[in-house]
Amino acid sequence: MGKVVPLSGNTAVAYAVKSADVDVISAYPITPQTTIVEKLAEFIANGELDAEMIHVESEHSALSAAVGASAAGARVYTASSSQGIALMYEIMFISSSLRLPIVMTIAARALSAPINIWNDHSDFMAVSDTGWVMMMAENNQEAHDDVIIAYRIAEDPEVLLPVVTALDGYFMTHTIEPITVVEREEALDYIPKKRTWYSLDPARPITMGALGDPQWYFEFKRQQYEAMKKSREAFNTSVEEFSRRFGRRYDAVELYGDDNPDILIVAMGHVVGNLRAYLDRVRGRGVKAGVLKVKLYRPFPEDLILKHLQGVEMIGVIDRALVPGSTSAGPLYGDIVTTLAKHGFEARAVSFITGLGGRPVTHSHIETVLSKLVDLKGKPVRELPKEPLFIGVRE
Amino acid sequence: MSRTLTIKDIPREERFAPGHRMCQGCGAAILMRHITKAMPKDAIIVQATGCVEVTTTLYPETSWMHPWLHIAFENAAAGASGVEAALKVLKRKGVLPPEKDVRVVAIGGDGGTFDIGIQALSGLLERGHDVLYIVYDNEAYMNTGIQRSGATPFGAWTTTTPVGRVWHGEWRNKKDIIGIALAHRVPYVATINPAYIPDLYMKINKAMEIKGPKLIHAYSPCVPGWRYEPALTVTVARMAVQTGIWINYEVENNTLNVTTPVPKRKPVREYLRLHGRFRHLTDEEIEKIQEFVDKQVAYVNKLAGKEVIGPVEK
Numbered sequence: 030m031g032k033v034v035p036l037s038g039n040t041a042v043a044y045a046v047k048s049a050d051v052d053v054i055s056a057y058p059i060t061p062q063t064t065i066v067e068k069l070a071e072f073i074a075n076g077e078l079d080a081e082m083i084h085v086e087s088e089h090s091a092l093s094a095a096v097g098a099s100a101a102g103a104r105v106y107t108a109s110s111s112q113g114i115a116l117m118y119e120i121m122f123i124s125s126s127l128r129l130p131i132v133m134t135i136a137a138r139a140l141s142a143p144i145n146i147w148n149d150h151s152d153f154m155a156v157s158d159t160g161w162v163m164m165m166a167e168n169n170q171e172a173h174d175d176v177i178i179a180y181r182i183a184e185d186p187e188v189l190l191p192v193v194t195a196l197d198g199y200f201m202t203h204t205i206e207p208i209t210v211v212e213r214e215e216a217l218d219y220i221p222k223k224r225t226w227y228s229l230d231p232a233r234p235i236t237m238g239a240l241g242d243p244q245w246y247f248e249f250k251r252q253q254y255e256a257m258k259k260s261r262e263a264f265n266t267s268v269e270e271f272s273r274r275f276g277r278r279y280d281a282v283e284l285y286g287d288d289n290p291d292i293l294i295v296a297m298g299h300v301v302g303n304l305r306a307y308l309d310r311v312r313g314r315g316v317k318a319g320v321l322k323v324k325l326y327r328p329f330p331e332d333l334i335l336k337h338l339q340g341v342e343m344i345g346v347i348d349r350a351l352v353p354g355s356t357s358a359g360p361l362y363g364d365i366v367t368t369l370a371k372h373g374f375e376a377r378a379v380s381f382i383t384g385l386g387g388r389p390v391t392h393s394h395i396e397t398v399l400s401k402l403v404d405l406k407g408k409p410v411r412e413l414p415k416e417p418l419f420i421g422v423r424e
Numbered sequence: 425m426s427r428t429l430t431i432k433d434i435p436r437e438e439r440f441a442p443g444h445r446m447c448q449g450c451g452a453a454i455l456m457r458h459i460t461k462a463m464p465k466d467a468i469i470v471q472a473t474g475c476v477e478v479t480t481t482l483y484p485e486t487s488w489m490h491p492w493l494h495i496a497f498e499n500a501a502a503g504a505s506g507v508e509a510a511l512k513v514l515k516r517k518g519v520l521p522p523e524k525d526v527r528v529v530a531i532g533g534d535g536g537t538f539d540i541g542i543q544a545l546s547g548l549l550e551r552g553h554d555v556l557y558i559v560y561d562n563e564a565y566m567n568t569g570i571q572r573s574g575a576t577p578f579g580a581w582t583t584t585t586p587v588g589r590v591w592h593g594e595w596r597n598k599k600d601i602i603g604i605a606l607a608h609r610v611p612y613v614a615t616i617n618p619a620y621i622p623d624l625y626m627k628i629n630k631a632m633e634i635k636g637p638k639l640i641h642a643y644s645p646c647v648p649g650w651r652y653e654p655a656l657t658v659t660v661a662r663m664a665v666q667t668g669i670w671i672n673y674e675v676e677n678n679t680l681n682v683t684t685p686v687p688k689r690k691p692v693r694e695y696l697r698l699h700g701r702f703r704h705l706t707d708e709e710i711e712k713i714q715e716f717v718d719k720q721v722a723y724v725n726k727l728a729g730k731e732v733i734g735p736v737e738k
Contacts, residue, residue, distance in 0.1 A: 079513070081510070090501075093502035099506075103510035
């Protein structure tokens with residue numbers, strides 16, 4: 030078992046990448062991702078990690094070079110944020126369709142304009158339809174562990190998909206917490222380097238990235254859908270095995286608070302920690318409330334969402350991203366409502382948009398959310414607000 | 425300097441399978457056939473989106489006998505950087521046999537190289553990856569239907585520089601891709617032309633032996649885009665060299681060497697009249713192109729240190 034050391038979220042991520050013994054790191058600087066790659070450069074410079082670092086000239090090339098390296102059989106890592114993720118967008122689709130097990134960390138940050146280097150989930154949500162498996166951590170330990178778990182899922186021969194591990198910019202990337210580091214030997218025992226995917230091998234030449242016309246394109250996409258479905262099972266076995274080996278248990282979603290809550294707040298990322306603390310404070314004051322943390326965002330864990338949300342009187346969904354004009358301006362809210370509706374349950378859910386562009390989600394904001402949910406508790410679904418409620422903004 | 429190659433030195437084994445969907449008379453098809461023959465059999469190719477890519481890999485068929493990767497339009501250079509970095513580290517870590525030197529070749533068209541891929545190309549050249557980048561230049565976006573690119577020459581008709589009452593074809597000069605590559609201080613750049621096949625072999629062979637980033641600029645006649653008869657591809661390509669609008673040369677260790685000397689040039693008018701895309705040109709415009717060629721020839725002769733390309737035959 031590794032020792033406990035104080036590490037920022039980004040440094041914790043870098044240590045995990047080192048323990049995974051990645052072969053190629055291809056990245057371009059962007060705040061707040063930078064310190065991950067700086068730390069990795071330091072590891073290589075000091076001989077602590079044997080990897081090639083490609084100092085690319087853009088995020089587009091960062092992911093393109095990662096695709097090339099992964100196609101050549103290397104274990105590959107990249108990381109970015111915000112505009113960098115937006116610039117990678119094109120290649121994100123291609124990496125998942127080429128079925129390459131790249132792992133990328135998103136240090137979550139708002140998208141321009143106005144330009145803003147602070148945290149929300151705009152970048153993460155903007156790429157949620159690119160065919161990547163996507164996880165988001167609540168604390169630095171989880172951000173560290175997620176990288177190790179991600180390689181296990183990505184390289185599973187039944188899956189072979191790229192994986193995003195996300196952590197909140199600044200609130201986590203630049204905040205120091207005590208971390209138990211997964212050491213290289215134990216990491217590589219959990220994620221042995223088996224090169225499970227097709228690669229560019231002169232002994233067995235293959236054509237990768239062929240033209241798929243109407244006769245074949247659809248079949249490629251159908252298989253990709255199946256791979257994403259299988260990643261759900263791979264996630265389960267990976268976190269189970271992780272917990273057996275390392276003692277830390279994760280799940281696709283996690284319930285905290287009252288066992289049988291009347292009110293449930295669904296959220297992702299570091300805000301879950303604030304919610305836990307707030308619920309601890311108000312426990313025993315008559316409100317049976319809980320928080321449902323969503324860790325695995327793609328594939329969306331419908332089974333567990335349903336298990337926890339069915340029968341709950343009032344659901345509040347906190348989104349830290351905004352999609353103007355959508356039927357669900359809060360993307361997570363949209364996933365929750367769809368899940369409930371498609372399984373025949375009333376969507377007793379209200380959308381809350383908060384904490385955009387790095388504005389902290391404070392206990393007073395959470396108090397507003399909770400009191401709103403208490404007020405709405407008895408109302409029929411048709412009377413629930415159909416527009417998102419904006420919390421903590423000047424109107 | 426190595427022995428001059430002849431047509432007899434060309435390997436018999438084909439490495440670019442027939443049955444692809446390239447046009448009759450396609451210059452790029454001739455180039456790909458010989459480039460793949462000249463390359464080592466175990467080299468890895470990374471290809472940009474473009475004519476060659478879409479016509480040679482219609483799933484489940486492929487023309488490529490080398491390991492081959494296509495990602496997107498603008499990133500063949502970045503993808504090749506990744507492949508090269510992976511081979512390096514996997515060799516170092518003992519995953520790949522250290523004695524085997526697998527070469528990496530990136531191939532892109534003029535659109536994917538001069539324009540949308542210029543940033544990734546610059547990155548590849550500047551970082552010093554051991555990759556040969558080959559640009560097959562058919563002087564416009566042929567795959568999407570003959571739209572002008574940064575490689576389209578002055579005067580050329582394209583679908584986005586049409587000939588009308590106000591416009592008279594492309595009004596800007598071709599971008600100097602060789603100059604851009606040389607500005608990165610790369611060890612080897614060269615030009616090749618499908619009418620000069622032994623020259624092509626000599627240059628690909630040489631590039632494969634040089635470590636570091638290399639750029640080869642390939643002249644690639646296009647039947648539908650340039651509007652000439654399919655049987656004339658090699659005639660057009662040869663005329664380009666004979667008029668000096670295209671010069672076969674290489675720059676190695678800062679020394680320019682013209683590999684196809686032309687003691688007496690033909691007037692550029694003879695080249696232009698072979699193309700439907702230049703049919704609208706006026707005498708003044710042709711004169712302007714001739715002046716441009718004269719200047720370019722003088723510049724190359726100066727760098728070569730002697731008059732390798734002669735004056736126009738009157």
